[in-house]
Amino acid sequence: MRNILLPVGAIGVSLLLFGLIVSFSGVSPVEVWVLLFKGAFGDWYSWQNTLQRAAPLMLTALCVAIPARAGLTVIGGEGALVLGGLACAALAQAVPLPTNLAGTVMVCLAGALAGGLWVALAGWLRQYRGINETISSLLLAYVAIGLFKHLVEGPLRDPASLNKPSTPALDEGLLISTIAGSDVHWGLVIGVVVCLVAGLWLRLTPSGFAVRVVGGNPRAAQLVGLPATRLVVLACALGGAAAGLAGAIEVAAVHTSANAALIAGYGYAGILVSFMARHHPVAVIPVAILFGGFGAAGSLLQRRLGLPDASVLLLQGIAFVLILASEALRDTDWKAWFAKLARVPSAEPAPQGEQT
Amino acid sequence: MTADQLIIFLSGIVGGALRVGVPFLFVSLGECLTEKSGRINLGLEGVLVLSAMTAFGASYLSGSPWVGVLAGAVAGALLATLHGLLCSLPRVNDIATGIALMLLGMGLAFYLGKPLIQPQAPQLPALSLGGWSESAAVRSALEVNALLPLGLLMAVLLWWAFSNTRLGLLVRLAGDSANATRALGYSVSGIRIAATAAGGFIAGLGGASLTLFYPGSWNEGISSGQGLIAVALVIFARWSPLRCVGAALLFGGAGAIGPALQSVGIGWGYHLFNIVPYVLTLLILVLTCRPGVVVPGSPGELSSTR
Numbered sequence A: 001m002r003n004i005l006l007p008v009g010a011i012g013v014s015l016l017l018f019g020l021i022v023s024f025s026g027v028s029p030v031e032v033w034v035l036l037f038k039g040a041f042g043d044w045y046s047w048q049n050t051l052q053r054a055a056p057l058m059l060t061a062l063c064v065a066i067p068a069r070a071g072l073t074v075i076g077g078e079g080a081l082v083l084g085g086l087a088c089a090a091l092a093q094a095v096p097l098p099t100n101l102a103g104t105v106m107v108c109l110a111g112a113l114a115g116g117l118w119v120a121l122a123g124w125l126r127q128y129r130g131i132n133e134t135i136s137s138l139l140l141a142y143v144a145i146g147l148f149k150h151l152v153e154g155p156l157r158d159p160a161s162l163n164k165p166s167t168p169a170l171d172e173g174l175l176i177s178t179i180a181g182s183d184v185h186w187g188l189v190i191g192v193v194v195c196l197v198a199g200l201w202l203r204l205t206p207s208g209f210a211v212r213v214v215g216g217n218p219r220a221a222q223l224v225g226l227p228a229t230r231l232v233v234l235a236c237a238l239g240g241a242a243a244g245l246a247g248a249i250e251v252a253a254v255h256t257s258a259n260a261a262l263i264a265g266y267g268y269a270g271i272l273v274s275f276m277a278r279h280h281p282v283a284v285i286p287v288a289i290l291f292g293g294f295g296a297a298g299s300l301l302q303r304r305l306g307l308p309d310a311s312v313l314l315l316q317g318i319a320f321v322l323i324l325a326s327e328a329l330r331d332t333d334w335k336a337w338f339a340k341l342a343r344v345p346s347a348e349p350a351p352q353g354e355q356t
Numbered sequence B: 001m002t003a004d005q006l007i008i009f010l011s012g013i014v015g016g017a018l019r020v021g022v023p024f025l026f027v028s029l030g031e032c033l034t035e036k037s038g039r040i041n042l043g044l045e046g047v048l049v050l051s052a053m054t055a056f057g058a059s060y061l062s063g064s065p066w067v068g069v070l071a072g073a074v075a076g077a078l079l080a081t082l083h084g085l086l087c088s089l090p091r092v093n094d095i096a097t098g099i100a101l102m103l104l105g106m107g108l109a110f111y112l113g114k115p116l117i118q119p120q121a122p123q124l125p126a127l128s129l130g131g132w133s134e135s136a137a138v139r140s141a142l143e144v145n146a147l148l149p150l151g152l153l154m155a156v157l158l159w160w161a162f163s164n165t166r167l168g169l170l171v172r173l174a175g176d177s178a179n180a181t182r183a184l185g186y187s188v189s190g191i192r193i194a195a196t197a198a199g200g201f202i203a204g205l206g207g208a209s210l211t212l213f214y215p216g217s218w219n220e221g222i223s224s225g226q227g228l229i230a231v232a233l234v235i236f237a238r239w240s241p242l243r244c245v246g247a248a249l250l251f252g253g254a255g256a257i258g259p260a261l262q263s264v265g266i267g268w269g270y271h272l273f274n275i276v277p278y279v280l281t282l283l284i285l286v287l288t289c290r291p292g293v294v295v296p297g298s299p300g301e302l303s304s305t306r
Helices: A001-021 A029-042 A044-069 A077-094 A101-130 A133-153 A187-204 A206-216 A216-225 A229-256 A266-276 A281-305 A309-329 A334-347 A349-355 B003-036 B044-062 B065-088 B094-112 B134-143 B150-163 B166-176 B178-183 B187-213 B226-236 B240-262 B270-272 B276-288
Strands: B126-128 B143-145
Touching: A001 A077, A001 A281, A001 A309, A029 A044, A029 A281, A029 B126, A044 A077, A044 A101, A044 A187, A044 A206, A044 A266, A044 A281, A077 A101, A077 A229, A077 A266, A077 A281, A077 B178, A101 A206, A101 A229, A101 B276, A133 A334, A133 B178, A133 B226, A133 B270, A133 B276, A187 A229, A187 B226, A206 A216, A206 A229, A216 A229, A216 B126, A229 A266, A229 B276, A266 A309, A266 B094, A281 A309, A309 B065, A309 B094, B003 B065, B003 B134, B003 B143, B003 B150, B003 B166, B003 B187, B003 B226, B003 B240, B003 B276, B044 B065, B044 B094, B044 B187, B044 B226, B065 B094, B065 B166, B126 B166, B126 B226, B126 B240, B134 B143, B150 B166, B150 B187, B150 B240, B166 B178, B187 B226, B226 B276, B240 B276
Parallel strands: none
Antiparallel strands: B126 B143
16 A cells, blocks of 8 residues: 555655746646646547657666566666667668567567666676666766767668668668557557566566575575576676667667657656656556656646746656655554654643643 | 867867766766765756756846856755655655656756747856867867866865865765664655755755856756766766766767767767667766675665665
8 A cells, every 4th residue: 555655645745846846937737737737648649749759768667677677777768779779770770680579579579678788787796796777787887878879880881861860761661650540659558568568477476486586685596506797697688688679679670760759768767667667567657657648748748838848857856856855664553653743732822822 | 080070079079078068077077976875866867957957047137157056056045955854754765756757857957947948048158178179170179168167166075075174974875774863863755855955955056057158058868867877977977076066077078079079070870879878878878887795885774675
């Protein structure tokens, strides 16, 4: 129960705070809240926009969630996503692929492989060299973005892309299509399925259980002889593969080629999604939809009220801080707290009487 | 490459090291102070961006860059204080809070700093150290940030204070053994919150030098991980403020390779040279860290090195 109430309360308080901050720029907070809801979940059009943004968020959140279950705080999902998109575009450019479903699967696998290897490197550095994985994964993300820009603006560039350096567009047959009757692409289904599979893997299989033991109690894992190093690197590789897949899907379904539009901060928002879902792969699905919704509503806030495009980032930042702070209330004994609150009014009238 | 080009290139690197290194120096000194008290503040990236925006805004509104510097440092201290307070709550992890503050600092800075992208703010004066040289390239390379002497002074002061003052010893005590601190009757949380806030103040000076000296304007890409590199840099400097100076200049030099090559007309691989500082940081971490072995000089209570 607390697992749900605390984050929901934190989101509520952060929306209140966000309203307070925007009211300083002369915008009515009520109008902002209404637009946030309308832009995210108001009508079918907003829902489509929301779901389209939720798809990559689910996968980048897994890049934090799976390593977190093995006891690591990995925050380099953005790098894995960018390299995944690059690998997808590069494979399609380098090799003539069958222009059907098989080809699409191949470019997606290429993305997952690239992302997986990249984040596995952070896990490997931690296990073999004792390097803090939070720092190394973020540094690797900056390296990945630099490599991406170098390759997209250099060797892999399509000479026809003048102002906006891009790789050549993917063949029509390799693209991921939309679900019939909507603008939402099949990447959403892939995201949901991957989240469910990851949840089942951690819950039901021996290897998933072993990963959780390593994360929960490394000493116990050592005593029963689990191969902790291999499991940690595996968890990182799987998380990175999810983020790499997100990049490949973004390229194959949205951008059709790898370009700078891919660097849109999904990797960073995924960190927040995973922390709010308490690193639970199945809980990632609804949380990703919620934050996809905030992202979708951001452009509406910008158009209608003239708020800066960073307002969504601000809302995310406030929500993240409050979600972590709400953990402090987890052990609070609410019954005793309410009982104390009920007693306070009876004690207070006396001093108030003196004042009047 | 001709001799002239070589001089331009080398002075570009040295000048770049002095220019790019200053933010690194302040952030690493701030992080060093924070970590000495036993806490890690990954949120210094957010502190750097927020203080860069605040400094630029204050300088633009007041017309004086020095007001900007002070405002930036205070903004940094406020955000860092929030980190210190949050981490003192039960069950709140300092690494996760740092990531959250990184996002919050950027969100606040980009939200409030939107109107500041166009205007020009009064800049900090430069100290000319290159008057002895005939070459214009050398002279312009040695136009150093007026905050650089302050940073050097602060490094020496911190180094001296850590071993010679009551406050410095208290910070180290809280960082090495929380139990011993409690036994002596001091508040561990109080010391750590104070050290984190002071660290944020120092890091805020780094943010101010980003927008008020080099590159000298406010935009959303003003810092790309400098705050985070500084965290790794402190490990490399083995928690010594004096070694932070050398490390910061080394990283400034690494970051200046790309622009220096561009100044002699080599544009190839611009983005590749820009990732040199990150790769260098990773290499240094690989060389200095060992699994299961605590890095020499590291404060005993630090969660990142265990």
